Amino acid sequence: MMKIMYPLLFVLIALFFLGPTVLAFIASMTPASEFYDYSHIFPSRLTLEHINKLLFTLGGFKALLVSIEVALISIAIAFALGIPAGYALARYAFRGKNAVTLAMLFTRSLPLIVVSVSLVTVYLRFNLADTAIGVALAHAAMILPFVVIITSSIFSSVFIEYEEAGMVFGLTRFGAFIRISLPLALPGLAASAIYGFIMSWNEAFAASILSIQNRTLPAHILATAMASPDYFKYAMATVMAVPALIFIFIIRKYLISIWGISLK
Amino acid sequence: MPHMHIKKQFIPWLLLAPSLIYLLIFMGLPIIGTAKLAFESDEGWLGNFKILFSSKDFQNALWNTLLLAVIVIPIQLVLSIFLAILVNKKFKGHQTLLYIIASPLALSDITAALMSYSIFAPNGYLNRILLSINWIERPIYFFGYMFKSKEMLVIILTEVWRATPLVFVMILAGLQSINKEYIEAAEVFGFSSWQRLWKITLPLLKPSILSALLIRTLFAFQLFGVVWLLAGRDIKVLAGETYYWYVFMNNKNVASVYALIIALLTFVVGWFYIKTIRSEHLEEGAR
Numbered sequence: 001m002m003k004i005m006y007p008l009l010f011v012l013i014a015l016f017f018l019g020p021t022v023l024a025f026i027a028s029m030t031p032a033s034e035f036y037d038y039s040h041i042f043p044s045r046l047t048l049e050h051i052n053k054l055l056f057t058l059g060g061f062k063a064l065l066v067s068i069e070v071a072l073i074s075i076a077i078a079f080a081l082g083i084p085a086g087y088a089l090a091r092y093a094f095r096g097k098n099a100v101t102l103a104m105l106f107t108r109s110l111p112l113i114v115v116s117v118s119l120v121t122v123y124l125r126f127n128l129a130d131t132a133i134g135v136a137l138a139h140a141a142m143i144l145p146f147v148v149i150i151t152s153s154i155f156s157s158v159f160i161e162y163e164e165a166g167m168v169f170g171l172t173r174f175g176a177f178i179r180i181s182l183p184l185a186l187p188g189l190a191a192s193a194i195y196g197f198i199m200s201w202n203e204a205f206a207a208s209i210l211s212i213q214n215r216t217l218p219a220h221i222l223a224t225a226m227a228s229p230d231y232f233k234y235a236m237a238t239v240m241a242v243p244a245l246i247f248i249f250i251i252r253k254y255l256i257s258i259w260g261i262s263l264k
Numbered sequence: 265m266p267h268m269h270i271k272k273q274f275i276p277w278l279l280l281a282p283s284l285i286y287l288l289i290f291m292g293l294p295i296i297g298t299a300k301l302a303f304e305s306d307e308g309w310l311g312n313f314k315i316l317f318s319s320k321d322f323q324n325a326l327w328n329t330l331l332l333a334v335i336v337i338p339i340q341l342v343l344s345i346f347l348a349i350l351v352n353k354k355f356k357g358h359q360t361l362l363y364i365i366a367s368p369l370a371l372s373d374i375t376a377a378l379m380s381y382s383i384f385a386p387n388g389y390l391n392r393i394l395l396s397i398n399w400i401e402r403p404i405y406f407f408g409y410m411f412k413s414k415e416m417l418v419i420i421l422t423e424v425w426r427a428t429p430l431v432f433v434m435i436l437a438g439l440q441s442i443n444k445e446y447i448e449a450a451e452v453f454g455f456s457s458w459q460r461l462w463k464i465t466l467p468l469l470k471p472s473i474l475s476a477l478l479i480r481t482l483f484a485f486q487l488f489g490v491v492w493l494l495a496g497r498d499i500k501v502l503a504g505e506t507y508y509w510y511v512f513m514n515n516k517n518v519a520s521v522y523a524l525i526i527a528l529l530t531f532v533v534g535w536f537y538i539k540t541i542r543s544e545h546l547e548e549g550a551r
Contacts, residue, residue, distance in 0.1 A: 006355045013347065014364045020425060021367065023389050024379035038403075041392045081282040088279035095273070100280060102538050107287055109479070109534050111486040113503050114527040115290070117510050117519045118297030141290035148283055202372030204489055205503065209510060218374055218489075225378060225493055230385060237378035241371055248370035252363055259369075259433045 021241060028234035035231060050235040058232070060239060063220035066132050070207070070216055071200035073136035075193050078143040083189070086151025087177065091160065101149075108145040112138055112206035120209060130211045138210060139200040147196060150258060154188040155181060191254035194247050201244060295527055301520035312517045325500040325522070332416075332491075332501070333484035336423045340480065341473065343424070344431040349465070352439050362436075369429045373489030380422040381407075381494060407494065415495040422490050427483065431476045438472025439465070471540070478537040485529045502526050 029046040055061040089101060119138055120129060128134035158181050166176040182189075204218035211219060221236045228236075248255065305311025316322045347365055351358050368376065383389045384406040391403040406414045446468065450460045466473075488503035497508060502522055510519035 006357075009350060010357060010361055013350075013361060016425065017365050017367060017429070020376075020379040020383060021371070024382040027382040027389075036387055038387070038392055038395050041389065041396055077286075081286050084279040085283035088276035092272075092276035092279075094276045097276070098542075100284075102542060105541060106534050106538055107291055109482045109537065110291060110295075110530055111503075111526065113486055113488070113506055114298055114523045114530065115294035117506070117516050117523055118294040118301055119290070121297065121301070121516065122294070137290060141287060144283055144286060198370060202375070204372060204374050205507065208507070218372055221374055221378075222489070222492070225374070226496070230381075230387065233378045234382050237375050237382070240375040241379070244370040244372070244375075245367065248367070249363075252366075255366060255369075256362075256433065256437065259430075259437070 021245075024234050024237045024241070028231065028238040030231065030234075032229075032231055050231040051238060054232055054235040054239065058224075059220065060217065060236070063215050063217040064239070066211075066214050067201055067216040067218070069132045070136045070139060071197045073133065074139035074143055074200045075196040077136070077140035078147045078196060079189070079193060081140075082144050082147030083151050085148045086153075087155050087181075089148065089152035090155035101152075104145040104148045108149065112142050112203065115141075116206040116209040119206075123210065130214055132211075132214055135207050135210045135216060136200075138206045139203055142203065142206075143196040143199055146199070147192065150192045151185070151189065153257075154185045154192070157188075158184045188254060191251040192258060194251050195255075195258055198244050198247055202240075298520045298523050298527065301517050302524045304517055312521045315518055316521050321500055321505060322522075325502050325505045326525075328499055329485060329487060329501045329503075332419065332423065332487060333481060335420055336427070337477065337480050337484065339420075339424050340428045340431045341435075341477065343428050344435045344476070345466075345469070345473075347428075347432050348436040348439050349461075351436060365432055366429050368426050369433070371426065373426065373487075374493055376422055376426040377490045377493035380418060380425070380490070384418045409498050412495075412498055415498055419491055419494055419499065422494065423487070426490065427480070430483075431480055434476040434479070435469065435472055438469050442468045474540050475537065478533060478540065481533050482530055482537065485526050485533075502529075 026042065026046070028050055029048065030043040031045060031047050031049070034040075034043045055064070089097060116138070119134075123129040123134050128137070162180050162184070163173075163176040166180045167173065171179060202218060203216075204222050207216040207219040208222050215223065217240060221240065225233050225236055251258075302312055303309045307314065351362050351365070371379070381388065385391075386403045386405055386407075391400070394400045395403065404414075405411055406418050408415075442465065446464055447460060450464045455463065486503055487501050488507065491499055491501050492504050492507065497504065502525060506519050506522040506526070509515050509522060513519075
């Protein structure tokens with residue numbers, strides 16, 4: 001009885017959590033002619049026609065490039081600012097440290113929804129409205145608290161003794177950080193960067209509010225999906241999901257600790 | 265050396281300053297900006313609020329946002345506890361199952377909505393399956409103004425699918441940090457597995473459950489993509505109305521009132537969240 005229970009549960013749970021993704025992938029590759037043919041459930045052949053059309057005729061590829069640009073700029077800003085902050089929280093004891101940590105956790109839970117509209121009015125003044133930079137600046141604010149919390153935990157796990165040993169051998173504190181702690185923290189930092197990339201890649205609300213012409217992929221989808229034929233809807237889902245799933249799979253070993261730390 | 269002491273206190277703040285200033289500029293000040301926009305109107309400082317409260321839309325949006333949270337979160341919690349205990353049994357393939365359960369976490373809310381649509385659309389998989397086994401004669405419609413309760417059902421299912429992994433990961437992390445000796449001791453004392461769950465595991469999981477609940481509640485106020493793509497304004501939610509008033513009505517002031525309300529709700533729940541986290545920190549420190 002127990003012997004078949006685990007495999008049975010495994011299959012049921014896997015069907016529930018993977019099912020919609022797999023089905024949408026198949027739907028995105030179903031030939032248009034078979035879409036309203038109810039005689040069979042799955043298509044007789046698969047085609048990349050819809051995905052191609054979405055990307056190269058309907059402006060999807062341009063939006064995809066904007067998405068990548070936004071994500072790269074936002075993680076660059078978030079890490080450039082967040083790594084020193086995370087290092088400070090991990091290595092120094094100072095008054096107000098707890099307050100800073102709690103403030104980061106609190107900012108982490110504030111959605112961009114509450115600032116997007118007010119940001120537009122500021123952006124209009126600084127010519128940032130409808131630019132990739134503008135969206136990236138907002139996304140960086142979303143990713144930054146996450147980076148501070150994560151990097152502080154990563155640096156805490158790198159033994160301070162290594163740095164001290166380096167300093168005994170003549171390195172400065174900064175030198176010890178660059179030559180010792182940073183390389184040891186690198187895998188974790190890389191995984192967090194990929195996670196930050198996905199956070200930006202998936203964000204639709206602020207991106208839609210802050211841009212009109214230079215839309216990111218999710219903003220483009222939000223604006224066009226419901227007016228598009230069904231097969232384009234699923235092509236959109238596939239184009240959004242595949243890179244994110246690949247990235248998540250690459251960093252799978254780090255995921256639980258990333259979530260464990262950043263969600264708490 | 266007092267000079268050294270001052271310098272030591274100074275360095276961490278120097279390292280923190282860029283992040284703090286950035287967050288002040290891109291989060292702190294814009295929230296004040298949101299409040300300013302919300303109170304800015306030709307008809308007195310409460311003009312936008314009057315527009316808001318004069319229609320049923322706001323009540324609806326608040327009600328739906330809270331209703332969806334109240335329905336979805338308990339389902340997610342029970343499901344997550346079950347899944348976490350199962351994965352924690354470390355049977356063959358438990359690691360693979362962990363990744364499978366976590367996979368929806370990679371998906372954007374709008375991606376999840378479109379995937380869900382592939383199942384529940386008139387020509388979606390559910391209708392195809394039901395038609396092919398002759399269960400129904402013509403497709404069931406889940407979407408449209410006429411079918412609000414079915415839209416609600418689809419949104420609930422989609423949210424359970426999409427966001428249960430988040431709760432699951434938090435519960436699993438809590439479960440893995442429980443000292444095995446407690447469970448073993450309970451076994452020695454002859455507790456049944458049901459008693460072990462209620463008397464040992466769940467009480468020890470309480471802090472994880474509490475923070476998972478609070479985080480999920482925070483995220484519930486942000487619910488947007490799934491509802492907007494699947495139901496549009498048939499089912500109004502707070503974030504959806506923010507989007508609608510800004511993008512479709514071109515009214516940044518009323519949009520800001522909605523955003524401000526989301527911010528206030530976030531502050532209230534966030535305050536409880538920070539309080540629980542702080543008490544956990546203190547416990548860790550005492551250990």
